[in-house]
Amino acid sequence: MSEQQTFFSNLKCRECGRLYPKEAIHICEFDFGPLEAAYDYDLIAKHINRDVIASRPQTMWRYRELLPIDGAPTVGAQVGFTPLVRADRLAKHLGVDELYIKNDTVNYPTLSFKDRVVSVALSRACELGFKIVACASTGNLANSVAANAAAAGLTSYVLIPANLEKSKIVGSLVYGTQVIAIEGAYDQVNRLCSEIAGKYGWGFVNVNLRPYYAEGSKSMGFEIAEQLGWKLPRHTVIPMASGSLLTKIHKAYKEFIKVGILEEQPFSVHGTQASGCSPISEAKKKNSDIVKPVSKPDTIVKSLAIGTPADGYYAIRSMNETGGSAEDCTDEEVIKGIRELAEYAGIFAETAGGVTVACARKLIESGKIPRNESIVLCITGHGLKTQEAIHGHCGEPRIINPSLREFEALIANDAAVLQAQN
Amino acid sequence: MPIQVRIPAPLRKLTNEQELVPATGANIGEVLTNLNTAYPGLFERICDESGNVRRFVNIFVNDEDIRFLEEKATPLKEGDEISIVPAIAGG
Numbered sequence: 001m002s003e004q005q006t007f008f009s010n011l012k013c014r015e016c017g018r019l020y021p022k023e024a025i026h027i028c029e030f031d032f033g034p035l036e037a038a039y040d041y042d043l044i045a046k047h048i049n050r051d052v053i054a055s056r057p058q059t060m061w062r063y064r065e066l067l068p069i070d071g072a073p074t075v076g077a078q079v080g081f082t083p084l085v086r087a088d089r090l091a092k093h094l095g096v097d098e099l100y101i102k103n104d105t106v107n108y109p110t111l112s113f114k115d116r117v118v119s120v121a122l123s124r125a126c127e128l129g130f131k132i133v134a135c136a137s138t139g140n141l142a143n144s145v146a147a148n149a150a151a152a153g154l155t156s157y158v159l160i161p162a163n164l165e166k167s168k169i170v171g172s173l174v175y176g177t178q179v180i181a182i183e184g185a186y187d188q189v190n191r192l193c194s195e196i197a198g199k200y201g202w203g204f205v206n207v208n209l210r211p212y213y214a215e216g217s218k219s220m221g222f223e224i225a226e227q228l229g230w231k232l233p234r235h236t237v238i239p240m241a242s243g244s245l246l247t248k249i250h251k252a253y254k255e256f257i258k259v260g261i262l263e264e265q266p267f268s269v270h271g272t273q274a275s276g277c278s279p280i281s282e283a284k285k286k287n288s289d290i291v292k293p294v295s296k297p298d299t300i301v302k303s304l305a306i307g308t309p310a311d312g313y314y315a316i317r318s319m320n321e322t323g324g325s326a327e328d329c330t331d332e333e334v335i336k337g338i339r340e341l342a343e344y345a346g347i348f349a350e351t352a353g354g355v356t357v358a359c360a361r362k363l364i365e366s367g368k369i370p371r372n373e374s375i376v377l378c379i380t381g382h383g384l385k386t387q388e389a390i391h392g393h394c395g396e397p398r399i400i401n402p403s404l405r406e407f408e409a410l411i412a413n414d415a416a417v418l419q420a421q422n
Numbered sequence: 423m424p425i426q427v428r429i430p431a432p433l434r435k436l437t438n439e440q441e442l443v444p445a446t447g448a449n450i451g452e453v454l455t456n457l458n459t460a461y462p463g464l465f466e467r468i469c470d471e472s473g474n475v476r477r478f479v480n481i482f483v484n485d486e487d488i489r490f491l492e493e494k495a496t497p498l499k500e501g502d503e504i505s506i507v508p509a510i511a512g513g
Contacts, residue, residue, distance in 0.1 A: 015478075025432070026508075027432055027478065027508045028432075029432045029433070029435070029467070030467060031467070031470075031476055031478070032432070032467070032468075032476050032477075032478040032479045032508050032509070033478055034478065034509075114513075135513055136513050137513040138512075138513055140513075141512075141513035142513075186513070188485075190513070191480070191482070191505070191507050194430070194507050194508060195428070195430075195505070195507065197431075198430075198431035206512070206513045241512040241513075242512030242513075243512075244512055245512075292489070293487060293489055293490070295487070295490050306512055308480065308487070308509065309512070310478070310509035310512070311512075313477060
Protein backbone atom coordinates (compact mmCIF):
# COMPACT_ATOMS: atom_id res chain seq x y z
CA MET A 1 0.00 0.00 0.00
CA SER A 2 1.28 3.42 -0.87
CA GLU A 3 1.03 5.64 2.17
CA GLN A 4 0.28 8.64 0.01
CA GLN A 5 -2.47 7.06 -2.06
CA THR A 6 -5.77 8.68 -1.24
CA PHE A 7 -8.93 6.65 -1.19
CA PHE A 8 -11.29 9.37 -0.12
CA SER A 9 -12.01 12.00 -2.66
CA ASN A 10 -14.42 14.60 -1.28
CA LEU A 11 -16.85 15.53 1.40
CA LYS A 12 -20.45 14.98 0.39
CA CYS A 13 -23.73 16.30 1.84
CA ARG A 14 -25.79 13.44 3.21
CA GLU A 15 -28.99 15.26 2.30
CA CYS A 16 -28.49 16.64 -1.22
CA GLY A 17 -25.29 14.92 -2.38
CA ARG A 18 -23.43 18.17 -3.19
CA LEU A 19 -19.66 17.67 -3.18
CA TYR A 20 -17.24 19.78 -1.14
CA PRO A 21 -13.42 19.89 -0.87
CA LYS A 22 -11.75 17.90 1.95
CA GLU A 23 -11.38 20.86 4.30
CA ALA A 24 -12.37 21.67 7.89
CA ILE A 25 -16.06 22.11 7.08
CA HIS A 26 -18.94 20.05 8.37
CA ILE A 27 -22.27 21.17 6.99
CA CYS A 28 -23.76 21.83 3.59
CA GLU A 29 -24.19 25.52 2.81
CA PHE A 30 -27.48 24.83 1.07
CA ASP A 31 -29.49 22.69 3.48
CA PHE A 32 -27.35 22.35 6.63
CA GLY A 33 -27.07 18.59 5.98
CA PRO A 34 -24.01 16.93 7.56
CA LEU A 35 -21.01 16.40 5.30
CA GLU A 36 -19.57 12.91 5.10
CA ALA A 37 -16.38 11.49 3.58
CA ALA A 38 -16.89 10.08 0.09
CA TYR A 39 -14.64 7.19 -0.96
CA ASP A 40 -13.57 5.53 -4.18
CA TYR A 41 -14.82 2.04 -3.32
CA ASP A 42 -13.70 0.48 -6.61
CA LEU A 43 -10.14 1.58 -5.90
CA ILE A 44 -10.38 0.39 -2.30
CA ALA A 45 -11.69 -3.02 -3.41
CA LYS A 46 -8.53 -3.44 -5.51
CA HIS A 47 -6.26 -2.65 -2.56
CA ILE A 48 -7.64 -4.57 0.39
CA ASN A 49 -8.91 -8.02 1.13
CA ARG A 50 -8.99 -10.24 4.22
CA ASP A 51 -5.37 -11.38 3.84
CA VAL A 52 -3.99 -7.88 3.39
CA ILE A 53 -5.85 -6.64 6.46
CA ALA A 54 -4.87 -9.66 8.56
CA SER A 55 -1.17 -9.10 7.75
CA ARG A 56 -1.17 -5.62 9.29
CA PRO A 57 -0.57 -4.49 12.89
CA GLN A 58 -3.54 -5.03 15.23
CA THR A 59 -4.83 -1.46 15.44
CA MET A 60 -7.81 0.35 13.93
CA TRP A 61 -5.48 1.58 11.18
CA ARG A 62 -5.42 -1.85 9.55
CA TYR A 63 -8.60 -0.55 7.79
CA ARG A 64 -6.85 2.63 6.76
CA GLU A 65 -8.22 2.74 3.19
CA LEU A 66 -11.72 3.16 4.66
CA LEU A 67 -10.72 6.03 6.97
CA PRO A 68 -10.62 9.66 5.76
CA ILE A 69 -7.01 10.83 5.93
CA ASP A 70 -4.59 11.39 3.07
CA GLY A 71 -1.32 10.01 4.42
CA ALA A 72 -0.26 7.69 7.23
CA PRO A 73 -1.87 8.32 10.65
CA THR A 74 0.22 10.69 12.77
CA VAL A 75 -1.92 10.66 15.92
CA GLY A 76 -3.11 7.53 17.73
CA ALA A 77 -1.40 4.99 15.53
CA GLN A 78 -1.86 2.35 18.29
CA VAL A 79 -5.58 2.86 18.88
CA GLY A 80 -8.18 0.13 18.55
CA PHE A 81 -8.37 -3.61 17.95
CA THR A 82 -9.86 -4.06 21.40
CA PRO A 83 -10.95 -7.57 22.45
CA LEU A 84 -14.17 -9.14 21.24
CA VAL A 85 -14.96 -11.42 24.16
CA ARG A 86 -17.32 -14.39 24.05
CA ALA A 87 -19.35 -13.98 27.25
CA ASP A 88 -20.89 -17.37 27.96
CA ARG A 89 -21.74 -16.74 31.62
CA LEU A 90 -23.54 -13.51 30.79
CA ALA A 91 -25.25 -15.27 27.85
CA LYS A 92 -26.59 -17.94 30.21
CA HIS A 93 -27.69 -15.28 32.68
CA LEU A 94 -29.61 -13.42 29.94
CA GLY A 95 -30.91 -16.67 28.43
CA VAL A 96 -29.26 -16.47 25.01
CA ASP A 97 -26.99 -18.82 23.05
CA GLU A 98 -24.24 -16.67 21.57
CA LEU A 99 -23.20 -13.37 23.13
CA TYR A 100 -20.05 -11.28 22.64
CA ILE A 101 -18.78 -8.09 24.24
CA LYS A 102 -16.88 -5.63 22.06
CA ASN A 103 -14.75 -4.31 24.88
CA ASP A 104 -13.74 -0.71 24.24
CA THR A 105 -13.30 -0.17 28.00
CA VAL A 106 -9.68 -1.09 27.26
CA ASN A 107 -9.21 1.08 24.20
CA TYR A 108 -5.86 2.87 24.06
CA PRO A 109 -4.98 5.35 25.49
CA THR A 110 -8.04 6.70 27.38
CA LEU A 111 -10.31 3.69 27.88
CA SER A 112 -13.21 4.58 25.63
CA PHE A 113 -14.25 4.27 21.98
CA LYS A 114 -13.57 7.99 21.58
CA ASP A 115 -9.88 7.24 21.01
CA ARG A 116 -10.99 5.89 17.63
CA VAL A 117 -12.64 9.11 16.48
CA VAL A 118 -9.94 11.33 17.95
CA SER A 119 -7.17 9.39 16.22
CA VAL A 120 -8.78 10.14 12.87
CA ALA A 121 -9.78 13.72 13.70
CA LEU A 122 -6.35 14.75 15.01
CA SER A 123 -4.45 12.97 12.23
CA ARG A 124 -6.60 14.93 9.81
CA ALA A 125 -6.14 18.13 11.87
CA CYS A 126 -2.37 17.76 11.41
CA GLU A 127 -2.80 17.22 7.67
CA LEU A 128 -4.88 20.42 7.51
CA GLY A 129 -2.25 22.34 9.50
CA PHE A 130 -4.11 23.04 12.78
CA LYS A 131 -1.97 23.90 15.80
CA ILE A 132 -4.86 24.18 18.29
CA VAL A 133 -7.52 21.49 18.60
CA ALA A 134 -10.67 21.48 20.72
CA CYS A 135 -13.93 19.71 21.42
CA ALA A 136 -17.30 19.88 23.14
CA SER A 137 -17.56 16.84 25.35
CA THR A 138 -19.52 14.89 27.94
CA GLY A 139 -16.17 13.63 29.25
CA ASN A 140 -14.79 10.73 27.23
CA LEU A 141 -14.06 12.81 24.16
CA ALA A 142 -12.36 15.47 26.29
CA ASN A 143 -10.12 12.79 27.88
CA SER A 144 -9.16 11.45 24.49
CA VAL A 145 -8.54 14.82 22.83
CA ALA A 146 -6.42 15.89 25.82
CA ALA A 147 -4.30 12.73 25.80
CA ASN A 148 -3.82 12.37 22.07
CA ALA A 149 -3.13 16.09 21.61
CA ALA A 150 -0.51 15.92 24.37
CA ALA A 151 1.21 12.97 22.71
CA ALA A 152 1.16 14.74 19.35
CA GLY A 153 2.35 18.09 20.73
CA LEU A 154 -0.85 19.96 19.83
CA THR A 155 -2.40 22.61 22.08
CA SER A 156 -5.90 21.62 23.17
CA TYR A 157 -9.01 23.16 24.69
CA VAL A 158 -11.83 20.95 25.93
CA LEU A 159 -15.25 22.35 26.78
CA ILE A 160 -17.44 20.31 29.11
CA PRO A 161 -20.58 20.72 31.23
CA ALA A 162 -19.47 21.82 34.72
CA ASN A 163 -21.36 18.99 36.47
CA LEU A 164 -19.37 16.08 34.97
CA GLU A 165 -18.05 13.13 36.99
CA LYS A 166 -14.83 14.05 38.84
CA SER A 167 -12.81 11.25 37.22
CA LYS A 168 -13.66 12.55 33.79
CA ILE A 169 -12.54 16.07 34.71
CA VAL A 170 -9.26 14.90 36.28
CA GLY A 171 -8.84 12.56 33.32
CA SER A 172 -8.57 15.62 31.09
CA LEU A 173 -6.70 18.02 33.38
CA VAL A 174 -3.82 15.62 33.92
CA TYR A 175 -2.70 15.93 30.30
CA GLY A 176 -2.19 19.68 30.64
CA THR A 177 -5.11 20.56 28.40
CA GLN A 178 -7.16 23.73 28.89
CA VAL A 179 -10.42 22.59 30.49
CA ILE A 180 -13.30 25.07 30.19
CA ALA A 181 -16.32 24.00 32.28
CA ILE A 182 -19.62 25.52 31.18
CA GLU A 183 -22.50 26.15 33.57
CA GLY A 184 -25.07 24.34 31.45
CA ALA A 185 -26.08 21.06 29.82
CA TYR A 186 -24.07 19.37 27.06
CA ASP A 187 -26.36 20.78 24.38
CA GLN A 188 -25.48 24.29 25.53
CA VAL A 189 -21.77 23.44 25.46
CA ASN A 190 -22.29 22.09 21.97
CA ARG A 191 -24.00 25.23 20.82
CA LEU A 192 -21.28 27.46 22.23
CA CYS A 193 -18.62 25.39 20.45
CA SER A 194 -20.55 25.59 17.22
CA GLU A 195 -20.53 29.38 17.55
CA ILE A 196 -16.85 29.70 18.43
CA ALA A 197 -15.45 26.97 16.14
CA GLY A 198 -15.25 29.12 13.03
CA LYS A 199 -14.18 32.22 14.87
CA TYR A 200 -10.77 31.15 16.17
CA GLY A 201 -9.52 28.91 13.39
CA TRP A 202 -9.20 25.93 15.73
CA GLY A 203 -9.78 22.33 14.76
CA PHE A 204 -12.88 21.38 16.72
CA VAL A 205 -12.96 17.60 16.44
CA ASN A 206 -16.75 17.30 16.66
CA VAL A 207 -17.62 20.53 14.88
CA ASN A 208 -15.54 21.53 11.86
CA LEU A 209 -13.60 18.22 11.84
CA ARG A 210 -16.75 16.16 12.37
CA PRO A 211 -16.78 14.48 8.92
CA TYR A 212 -13.36 12.96 9.75
CA TYR A 213 -14.03 12.38 13.44
CA ALA A 214 -17.28 10.51 12.91
CA GLU A 215 -15.73 8.04 10.45
CA GLY A 216 -13.37 6.78 13.15
CA SER A 217 -16.31 4.97 14.77
CA LYS A 218 -16.52 2.65 11.77
CA SER A 219 -13.38 0.89 12.97
CA MET A 220 -15.41 -0.64 15.80
CA GLY A 221 -17.67 -2.27 13.21
CA PHE A 222 -14.78 -3.45 11.03
CA GLU A 223 -13.11 -5.05 14.04
CA ILE A 224 -16.28 -6.83 15.15
CA ALA A 225 -16.67 -8.37 11.69
CA GLU A 226 -13.03 -9.48 11.48
CA GLN A 227 -12.87 -10.78 15.05
CA LEU A 228 -16.03 -12.85 14.54
CA GLY A 229 -14.18 -14.68 11.73
CA TRP A 230 -15.14 -12.37 8.85
CA LYS A 231 -18.86 -12.40 9.42
CA LEU A 232 -21.41 -10.10 10.97
CA PRO A 233 -23.25 -10.71 14.21
CA ARG A 234 -26.99 -11.09 13.56
CA HIS A 235 -27.59 -8.41 16.21
CA THR A 236 -25.43 -5.48 17.34
CA VAL A 237 -26.59 -3.49 20.37
CA ILE A 238 -25.17 0.05 20.49
CA PRO A 239 -25.57 2.96 22.93
CA MET A 240 -26.83 6.22 21.43
CA ALA A 241 -26.01 9.78 22.44
CA SER A 242 -26.04 11.74 19.17
CA GLY A 243 -26.67 8.43 17.36
CA SER A 244 -23.46 8.70 15.35
CA LEU A 245 -21.79 5.46 16.55
CA LEU A 246 -24.81 3.39 15.52
CA THR A 247 -24.93 4.88 12.04
CA LYS A 248 -21.19 4.36 11.60
CA ILE A 249 -21.22 0.71 12.68
CA HIS A 250 -24.05 0.19 10.21
CA LYS A 251 -21.95 1.94 7.56
CA ALA A 252 -18.89 -0.17 8.39
CA TYR A 253 -20.85 -3.41 7.89
CA LYS A 254 -22.22 -2.14 4.55
CA GLU A 255 -18.79 -0.99 3.38
CA PHE A 256 -17.21 -4.39 4.09
CA ILE A 257 -19.93 -5.91 1.91
CA LYS A 258 -19.47 -3.23 -0.78
CA VAL A 259 -15.71 -3.79 -1.14
CA GLY A 260 -16.12 -7.56 -1.21
CA ILE A 261 -14.64 -8.39 2.19
CA LEU A 262 -17.96 -9.82 3.39
CA GLU A 263 -20.81 -11.50 1.55
CA GLU A 264 -24.33 -10.10 1.76
CA GLN A 265 -25.89 -11.28 5.00
CA PRO A 266 -28.75 -10.23 7.28
CA PHE A 267 -27.92 -8.11 10.32
CA SER A 268 -29.74 -5.72 12.66
CA VAL A 269 -28.44 -2.73 14.59
CA HIS A 270 -30.30 -1.85 17.78
CA GLY A 271 -29.96 1.45 19.68
CA THR A 272 -30.10 2.04 23.43
CA GLN A 273 -30.58 5.14 25.61
CA ALA A 274 -31.25 6.11 29.22
CA SER A 275 -34.92 6.93 29.86
CA GLY A 276 -33.94 10.32 31.35
CA CYS A 277 -32.74 11.38 27.89
CA SER A 278 -34.16 9.12 25.19
CA PRO A 279 -35.26 11.30 22.26
CA ILE A 280 -34.11 8.80 19.60
CA SER A 281 -35.54 5.75 21.33
CA GLU A 282 -38.87 7.50 21.87
CA ALA A 283 -39.18 8.54 18.24
CA LYS A 284 -38.27 5.05 17.04
CA LYS A 285 -40.78 3.40 19.38
CA LYS A 286 -43.48 5.73 18.01
CA ASN A 287 -42.45 4.73 14.52
CA SER A 288 -41.62 8.34 13.75
CA ASP A 289 -38.47 9.89 12.33
CA ILE A 290 -39.07 13.23 14.04
CA VAL A 291 -36.72 13.37 17.01
CA LYS A 292 -38.25 15.62 19.63
CA PRO A 293 -35.44 17.26 21.62
CA VAL A 294 -35.22 16.83 25.40
CA SER A 295 -34.70 20.20 27.07
CA LYS A 296 -33.47 18.97 30.45
CA PRO A 297 -31.80 15.55 30.37
CA ASP A 298 -32.09 13.84 33.77
CA THR A 299 -30.01 10.68 34.11
CA ILE A 300 -26.82 9.38 35.71
CA VAL A 301 -25.72 8.42 32.19
CA LYS A 302 -24.08 11.73 31.39
CA SER A 303 -22.14 10.42 28.42
CA LEU A 304 -25.42 9.75 26.59
CA ALA A 305 -27.27 12.86 27.80
CA ILE A 306 -27.63 14.74 24.53
CA GLY A 307 -31.06 16.34 24.29
CA THR A 308 -30.69 17.38 20.64
CA PRO A 309 -29.05 14.39 18.95
CA ALA A 310 -27.58 15.50 15.63
CA ASP A 311 -27.64 12.03 14.07
CA GLY A 312 -30.95 10.90 15.57
CA TYR A 313 -32.72 10.92 12.23
CA TYR A 314 -30.02 8.81 10.58
CA ALA A 315 -29.84 6.42 13.55
CA ILE A 316 -33.56 5.74 13.19
CA ARG A 317 -33.07 5.18 9.48
CA SER A 318 -30.26 2.67 10.17
CA MET A 319 -32.45 0.78 12.64
CA ASN A 320 -35.37 0.78 10.21
CA GLU A 321 -33.22 -0.39 7.28
CA THR A 322 -31.83 -3.32 9.24
CA GLY A 323 -34.96 -4.35 11.16
CA GLY A 324 -33.44 -3.11 14.41
CA SER A 325 -35.21 -1.72 17.47
CA ALA A 326 -34.59 0.98 20.06
CA GLU A 327 -34.92 0.61 23.82
CA ASP A 328 -34.32 2.69 26.92
CA CYS A 329 -33.93 1.99 30.63
CA THR A 330 -34.07 3.67 34.03
CA ASP A 331 -31.03 4.68 36.10
CA GLU A 332 -31.77 1.76 38.45
CA GLU A 333 -31.61 -0.64 35.51
CA VAL A 334 -28.34 1.00 34.39
CA ILE A 335 -26.72 0.19 37.74
CA LYS A 336 -28.02 -3.38 37.57
CA GLY A 337 -26.63 -3.65 34.03
CA ILE A 338 -23.18 -2.44 35.12
CA ARG A 339 -23.13 -5.01 37.92
CA GLU A 340 -24.30 -7.86 35.68
CA LEU A 341 -21.59 -7.13 33.11
CA ALA A 342 -18.99 -7.03 35.88
CA GLU A 343 -20.24 -10.14 37.74
CA TYR A 344 -20.90 -12.31 34.69
CA ALA A 345 -18.25 -11.13 32.20
CA GLY A 346 -15.56 -9.52 34.37
CA ILE A 347 -15.86 -6.20 32.58
CA PHE A 348 -16.33 -2.91 34.46
CA ALA A 349 -18.16 -0.50 32.17
CA GLU A 350 -19.19 3.09 32.59
CA THR A 351 -22.87 4.00 32.77
CA ALA A 352 -23.39 3.79 28.99
CA GLY A 353 -22.37 0.11 29.23
CA GLY A 354 -25.04 -0.43 31.87
CA VAL A 355 -27.57 1.05 29.46
CA THR A 356 -26.54 -1.35 26.71
CA VAL A 357 -26.75 -4.44 28.94
CA ALA A 358 -30.10 -3.41 30.48
CA CYS A 359 -31.64 -2.58 27.11
CA ALA A 360 -30.27 -5.77 25.52
CA ARG A 361 -32.10 -7.70 28.22
CA LYS A 362 -35.35 -5.89 27.33
CA LEU A 363 -34.87 -6.54 23.61
CA ILE A 364 -34.27 -10.22 24.33
CA GLU A 365 -37.23 -10.55 26.68
CA SER A 366 -39.57 -8.82 24.24
CA GLY A 367 -38.48 -11.19 21.46
CA LYS A 368 -36.97 -8.43 19.32
CA ILE A 369 -33.66 -10.25 19.61
CA PRO A 370 -34.30 -14.02 19.26
CA ARG A 371 -32.46 -16.05 21.91
CA ASN A 372 -30.76 -18.38 19.41
CA GLU A 373 -29.11 -15.68 17.26
CA SER A 374 -25.65 -14.13 17.66
CA ILE A 375 -25.45 -10.86 19.59
CA VAL A 376 -22.64 -8.31 20.09
CA LEU A 377 -22.95 -5.69 22.83
CA CYS A 378 -20.85 -2.57 22.19
CA ILE A 379 -19.35 -1.49 25.50
CA THR A 380 -17.82 1.90 24.93
CA GLY A 381 -16.14 3.20 28.10
CA HIS A 382 -14.48 2.13 31.35
CA GLY A 383 -16.28 2.05 34.70
CA LEU A 384 -13.44 3.74 36.56
CA LYS A 385 -14.53 6.94 34.81
CA THR A 386 -18.02 7.00 36.35
CA GLN A 387 -17.48 5.41 39.76
CA GLU A 388 -19.79 7.94 41.44
CA ALA A 389 -22.74 6.35 39.65
CA ILE A 390 -22.42 3.00 41.40
CA HIS A 391 -20.90 4.12 44.67
CA GLY A 392 -22.89 2.50 47.48
CA HIS A 393 -24.64 0.10 45.08
CA CYS A 394 -22.17 -2.78 45.20
CA GLY A 395 -21.62 -3.27 48.91
CA GLU A 396 -18.78 -2.25 51.22
CA PRO A 397 -15.61 -4.10 52.26
CA ARG A 398 -15.92 -6.01 55.56
CA ILE A 399 -13.28 -4.68 57.96
CA ILE A 400 -11.50 -6.86 60.55
CA ASN A 401 -8.32 -6.66 62.62
CA PRO A 402 -5.24 -8.63 61.47
CA SER A 403 -6.35 -11.60 63.53
CA LEU A 404 -6.80 -15.20 62.36
CA ARG A 405 -9.63 -15.66 64.87
CA GLU A 406 -11.57 -12.73 63.43
CA PHE A 407 -11.04 -14.03 59.92
CA GLU A 408 -12.26 -17.50 60.86
CA ALA A 409 -15.34 -16.08 62.56
CA LEU A 410 -16.10 -14.07 59.46
CA ILE A 411 -15.55 -16.91 57.01
CA ALA A 412 -17.54 -19.56 58.91
CA ASN A 413 -20.73 -20.16 56.94
CA ASP A 414 -19.78 -17.38 54.51
CA ALA A 415 -22.13 -17.40 51.55
CA ALA A 416 -19.36 -17.06 48.94
CA VAL A 417 -17.47 -20.09 50.30
CA LEU A 418 -20.61 -22.22 50.43
CA GLN A 419 -21.49 -21.22 46.88
CA ALA A 420 -18.00 -22.06 45.55
CA GLN A 421 -18.10 -25.51 47.16
CA ASN A 422 -21.45 -26.44 45.63
CA MET B 423 -32.72 48.13 20.10
CA PRO B 424 -33.62 45.99 17.09
CA ILE B 425 -33.71 42.21 17.03
CA GLN B 426 -30.23 40.81 16.36
CA VAL B 427 -29.62 37.62 14.37
CA ARG B 428 -26.40 35.66 14.76
CA ILE B 429 -25.46 34.15 11.39
CA PRO B 430 -23.50 30.84 11.36
CA ALA B 431 -20.26 30.65 9.37
CA PRO B 432 -21.70 28.61 6.46
CA LEU B 433 -24.27 31.33 5.70
CA ARG B 434 -22.01 34.37 5.99
CA LYS B 435 -21.29 34.43 2.27
CA LEU B 436 -24.89 35.65 1.96
CA THR B 437 -24.49 38.38 4.59
CA ASN B 438 -21.23 39.86 3.29
CA GLU B 439 -19.41 37.98 6.06
CA GLN B 440 -21.41 39.78 8.76
CA GLU B 441 -21.78 37.69 11.91
CA LEU B 442 -24.54 39.73 13.52
CA VAL B 443 -27.31 41.35 11.49
CA PRO B 444 -30.32 43.41 12.59
CA ALA B 445 -33.80 42.26 11.67
CA THR B 446 -37.47 43.08 12.14
CA GLY B 447 -40.56 40.90 12.60
CA ALA B 448 -43.17 39.92 15.16
CA ASN B 449 -42.11 36.27 15.18
CA ILE B 450 -39.40 33.93 13.85
CA GLY B 451 -41.21 33.26 10.59
CA GLU B 452 -41.47 36.97 9.83
CA VAL B 453 -37.85 37.61 10.70
CA LEU B 454 -36.72 34.86 8.33
CA THR B 455 -38.89 36.25 5.53
CA ASN B 456 -37.64 39.80 6.12
CA LEU B 457 -34.02 38.67 6.27
CA ASN B 458 -34.48 37.15 2.85
CA THR B 459 -35.24 40.58 1.42
CA ALA B 460 -31.97 41.97 2.76
CA TYR B 461 -29.98 38.80 2.01
CA PRO B 462 -31.61 36.95 -0.88
CA GLY B 463 -31.34 33.14 -0.63
CA LEU B 464 -31.10 33.03 3.15
CA PHE B 465 -34.66 31.74 3.69
CA GLU B 466 -34.30 28.67 1.47
CA ARG B 467 -31.10 27.68 3.22
CA ILE B 468 -32.84 27.62 6.58
CA CYS B 469 -36.29 26.37 5.56
CA ASP B 470 -37.34 23.56 3.22
CA GLU B 471 -39.74 23.74 0.25
CA SER B 472 -42.77 23.69 2.55
CA GLY B 473 -41.40 26.58 4.61
CA ASN B 474 -40.53 24.44 7.67
CA VAL B 475 -37.22 24.91 9.46
CA ARG B 476 -34.84 22.28 8.08
CA ARG B 477 -34.11 19.16 10.12
CA PHE B 478 -30.47 20.03 10.83
CA VAL B 479 -31.01 23.69 11.76
CA ASN B 480 -31.48 24.78 15.36
CA ILE B 481 -32.86 28.25 16.05
CA PHE B 482 -32.56 29.82 19.49
CA VAL B 483 -34.23 32.93 20.91
CA ASN B 484 -32.22 34.27 23.84
CA ASP B 485 -30.73 30.79 24.41
CA GLU B 486 -34.01 28.84 24.22
CA ASP B 487 -34.56 26.38 21.34
CA ILE B 488 -37.69 27.47 19.40
CA ARG B 489 -38.84 23.84 19.39
CA PHE B 490 -39.47 24.31 23.13
CA LEU B 491 -41.30 27.58 22.39
CA GLU B 492 -43.75 28.07 19.53
CA GLU B 493 -41.48 27.07 16.64
CA LYS B 494 -41.75 29.58 13.78
CA ALA B 495 -44.64 31.37 15.53
CA THR B 496 -42.41 32.15 18.55
CA PRO B 497 -43.15 35.84 19.30
CA LEU B 498 -40.27 38.33 19.41
CA LYS B 499 -39.70 41.69 21.01
CA GLU B 500 -37.11 44.42 20.57
CA GLY B 501 -33.67 43.46 21.81
CA ASP B 502 -34.17 39.71 21.38
CA GLU B 503 -31.18 37.81 20.07
CA ILE B 504 -31.72 34.98 17.60
CA SER B 505 -29.05 32.36 16.90
CA ILE B 506 -29.07 30.02 13.94
CA VAL B 507 -26.94 27.01 14.83
CA PRO B 508 -26.24 23.87 12.82
CA ALA B 509 -26.76 20.55 14.63
CA ILE B 510 -23.46 19.09 15.82
CA ALA B 511 -22.22 15.69 16.86
CA GLY B 512 -21.92 13.91 20.18
CA GLY B 513 -18.93 13.84 22.44
